[in-house]
Amino acid sequence: MKYDFAAIEKKWQKSWEARNVFAATDDYSKPKYYALVEFPYPSGQGLHVGHPRSYTALDIVARKRRLEGYNVLYPMGWDAFGLPTENYAIKNHIHPEKVTHDNVQRFKSQLKSLGLSFDWNREINTTDPDYYRWTQWIFLQLFKKGLAYKKEMSVNWCTGCKVVLANEEVVNGVCERCGSEVVHKVKSQWMLGITQYAQRLLDDLDTVDYIDRVKVSQRNWIGRSTGAQVDFDTTAGDKLTVFTTRPDTLFGATYMVISPEHPYVDRWADKISNMDAVRAYQEESAKKSDFERTELVKDKTGVMLEGVRGINPVNNAEIPIFLSDYVLMSYGTGAIMAVPAHDTRDWEFAKKFGLPIVEVVKGGNVNEEAFTDCETGVMVNSGMLDGLSVEEAKKKITAWLAENGKGEPKVNFKLRDWVFSRQRYWGEPIPIIHCDHCGYVPLDESELPLRLPEVDSYEPTENGDSPLAAMDDWVNVPCPKCGAPARRETDTMPQWAGSSWYFLRYCDPHNDKALASREALEYWMPVDWYNGGMEHTTLHLLYSRFWHKFLYDIGVVPTPEPYAKRTSHGMILGENNEKMSKSRGNVVNPDDIIRDYGADTLRLYEMFIGDFEKSAPWSQSSIKGCKRFLERVFGLLDILAPGGEYTPELEGALHKTIRKVSEDIEAMKYNTAIAAMMSLLNDICAKGSVNHAELRTFILLLNPFAPHMTEEMWERAGFGGTVTDQKWPVFDPEKCRDAQVEIAAQVCGKIKARVMVDADAPDAELLAAVKARPEVQAALEGKTIVKEIVVKSKLVNIVAR
Structure with a gap:
């Protein structure tokens, strides 16, 4: 049977969207699971094949959780303020709002083509005034509590972007974004008092399930x-x-x-x-x-x-x-x-x-x-x-x-307070007014959002002020306190602002009365599993933990930590083992891979490429091997036979594979989970047929990895309904046991032979089998046995002298 991946993937993506099958429900009586990946910055270049690695990994978890009966929230949105878009807008004379819109549409179409099970009903965008209204609201609460303040200080100044950078944004003496030289200038900057939370940020690392390298990175940075x-x-x-x-x-x-x-x-x-x-x-x-x-x-x-x-x-x-x-x-x-x-x-x-x-x-x-x-x-x-x-x-x-x-x-x-000002246009306006009599006065919350005005030029001024500083009609306002002439703050917030709380908005993205309802936050928070890049460990991850703890202190959120679990993935490198970049000419476009091999093959290969936490080079020949595997699986429809129970020849293999795939997904050992399914396929093909019960299980195990093809196979096999409506298979531990196992026969700790024995054989039988081996008898000749150690199903060690 021909595996027409292009038609199959288009069909099921359209079906999922029409039926809205991945939308989280507001039924708060069900067990919940909140899976989250870092939302992307929608650049004009679109995705490269490194991006889907994280998205697919958590998509597999989300799909498995749905089959396990959870109400799953797996959302996606856009971290869309920032310098690259503004620089592009300046260069090409296009409003950054238009640039952002076009980039988002490009990214969204690419993500949808991968078959990712995002709940698009909850899509957010940090540049949406309905969103940054609440970013500004959080800033005002920080200001009122003394955690947002203005300070004259020496700052990192990018000579190219003409903007202040945080220490973390300076790499080897240059701007991490544009590569220009960074020098020091003294400027008046808005600061956030993250240092007041330093000890709690450190202590509470003991309360969360973060991989060790993330914890070590944060501890070292807090210092x-x-x-x-x-x-x-x-x-x-x-x-x-x-x-x-x-x-x-x-x-x-x-x-x-x-x-x-x-x-x-x-x-x-x-x-x-x-x-x-x-x-x-x-x-x-x-x-x-x-x-x-x-x-x-x-x-x-x-x-x-x-x-x-x-x-x-x-x-x-x-x-x-x-x-x-x-x-x-x-x-x-x-x-x-x-x-x-x-x-x-x-x-x-x-x-x-x-x-x-x-x-x-x-x-x-x-x-x-x-x-x-x-x-x-x-x-x-x-x-x-x-x-x-x-x-x-x-x-x-x-x-x-x-x-x-x-x-x-x-x-x-070692942790320093967070430099929060940017002398640019494309960011959230800071809702503060400066009065010569009253000092810094917060904008009344009823006036939020304070929207970005239209400007003719997005260029920073020669002295480094924001383009907003030149807009007299927008800047000059009466003081909210005394009515005297005053001026709006013309600095804008950094890109890190909107990403410091976005995970909360996903819980209730259309709320116009609060950043999210208390009921939604109490149900969904904390995030159960969050995956993102190691490069954000001392930036976004630390900043968002700080904001969340502050919101907890003022009673807005119900938990002291935002993320129960945090993992990180390794990069996918170019075939030359270097980081993918246009300058190196080693970027692989996922659109090309999907066109030539299919989204399911791309998903499977990105999970099979190696240890998820480590970097791995792209291999065009290896992706062909993943496509051949899926073609062989699809071909099982040609050898499908009736049968409502596992056959004796495959029963043990099926139960072992269920256990292996289930455990490996939780441990992010996706490559070994796929290897187990490849082994099961070999067992099926060696038998020459597969019955309905066996194929059902195989399809369910493979579905989170290759969702389009497995849905098509389910339908063609006549199983009824769709895979998304089924339950995750369970294994019987007793049926995972091997009839026979190989044990090591040791004398004084040194292996002399290997012996096949019944898996449930008693200790005496194991000892007898080991002592019967000529190699063991020779090693014991002339010696007195002083101890016999039996480790069931693994080894027998005879200590003699």
């Missing part, structure tokens, strides 16, 4: 460290405060370093005698990204402040203060104490500038190389701490600092 905050007096009269995880090494602090942006530089300008050199160094530092400044292998640079010195609080020694770009104002206090005997970077800096190096933990080789392994040891050259262990010294010095008013115990986090 909790325990130590002490120490005050160093200065000859200028001000105190310089530093945070250190090693207060025990204070006696080894021989100099200090402050960030080039530190405000004390200007405060001490009249006391610093080499201000020209200082200003020149500040200008050079401003041209570097945070990545370049903190890169460990780079040449150490700096300039000593002549005229101001620090005073070490434990010995009152005056020590020099340097300006160096490896210290960031955005991390800690913008100042550090340097202990060159026990820190590689400090040692390199000290050697370059001829500074003292004092060993304070016994064991350091301070003459030849930095001694960095000083987590343990005995304190030396440290006055009151001499002879103590590192841990004892930490406790004693921290207590001494507190008693003498020179410091206190402190927990610090």
Whole structure:
């Protein structure tokens, strides 16, 4: 029977859409399952074959859950604000709204062609005013609670996009989006106080089912460290405060370093005698990204402040203060104490500038190389701490600092507050008005959404302001508080805003009274299984957890965490084993694959390509093998025979395959699940026929992977109804047992032979079978048996001497 995949797939996609079979219901009495994949940014390039890997994986889970009787929510939408669309609009003189609309239509048609079981009734778009109304509403709640605030700060400035970037958006010193150089500028920015949630974001990782590498990535990014905050007096009269995880090494602090942006530089300008050199160094530092400044292998640079010195609080020694770009104002206090005997970077800096190096933990080789392994040891050259262990010294010095008013115990986090402003047009307007009398005033919630106005030009202004700043009619408004002339905020929100809560809107996407009803949120949340890219672990995933916790605190959502489970997938690489990109010429278009091989073949191959969590190269020859497998399965209709029960020849294989496929889907071992079905197909073909009961089960197991073909086979076999109305097959554990199993026959732990035995044979029978083997008898000759170990169905180990 010919497998006409093109006609079959078109037929069933049309049928599913007409019958709305994948829509989640509002019947809250049924058990629910919320499966979610990260919604895409609809670029003009459309999908490449890497995208469907995640969508298909969760589609398999969603389809299996429906067959298991769950009310499944598997939604899709569009993360559609952002720089690429705006840059394209600027270049081609097309409104970004039009660009977004066209891109969404392209993406949607591609996703539908894959047969993904999304509930399109719940489609959302972050650029829809009915959606970003609630993004703005959340911002206002953050503002009212003091978690959204304005701050003058040094920011990453993309020289190409002319926009502020978060640290995470700067890769190797350039903009991750356009590749242009990133420099530092001081600008007034809206910030979100994610650091106030740092400890909870860390602690609650213990309450969720995330794969280890996701948890490790988040923990490292949050970066909790325990130590002490120490005050160093200065000859200028001000105190310089530093945070250190090693207060025990204070006696080894021989100099200090402050960030080039530190405000004390200007405060001490009249006391610093080499201000020209200082200003020149500040200008050079401003041209570097945070990545370049903190890169460990780079040449150490700096300039000593002549005229101001620090005073070490434990010995009152005056020590020099340097300006160096490896210290960031955005991390800690913008100042550090340097202990060159026990820190590689400090040692390199000290050697370059001829500074003292004092060993304070016994064991350091301070003459030849930095001694960095000083987590343990005995304190030396440290006055009151001499002879103590590192841990004892930490406790004693921290207590001494507190008693003498020179410091206190402190927990610090690497995590920084979130830079939330973008000086661009294509983003959510920030609903704040600035009044000279009242300060920053929130827009009344009844006026939301604050819509983006039409503009003639989307270009940022020369000074880096948003294009909105030039729209006087839109910008100039009366103050909501006092009525005086005031101005709207002209910065817009970053792309991360709309994606920080989108999973909540899917629960109730058409609600015009709230971001979602309490009833819907209590039913659907948390997300049961969320899959997305590892590259979003320290951006979207962390941001959305923060927003969700805030919404939980103000009583909007019912759970402290948004996602019960989080997994991530590996990329599909080009056939040359490199990341797919147009510049490398290795992009594979899924439209071409679907045209030539069919959507079911593409779905099956993407799941069969290798370990789901690891990257794998595309192989055109391997996809042909998946198509041949589906053709063979479709050919089972030619050898279909009557029969309402499994035949003895296939009964064991069927039950084992049900168990294997069921368990492997849950473990995301899709490749081995498919391999099990291939093995079952071989068993069927070897038998020469398949009856109705056997084919029903095979079709149900394969359906989540190849939904179009299996629906067609179900119909042609005359089983009645559709696969989407059936129940997932179950296995009998007893019938999964092998009649015979191979066990290892060991002597003193070394395998001497392998023996076939009955699976349910008693221990005595297993021992007798093993001892009867000549290889075992030879190994035991002349020895006394002291112990006999039997591991059922696996091995017998005879210990002798």
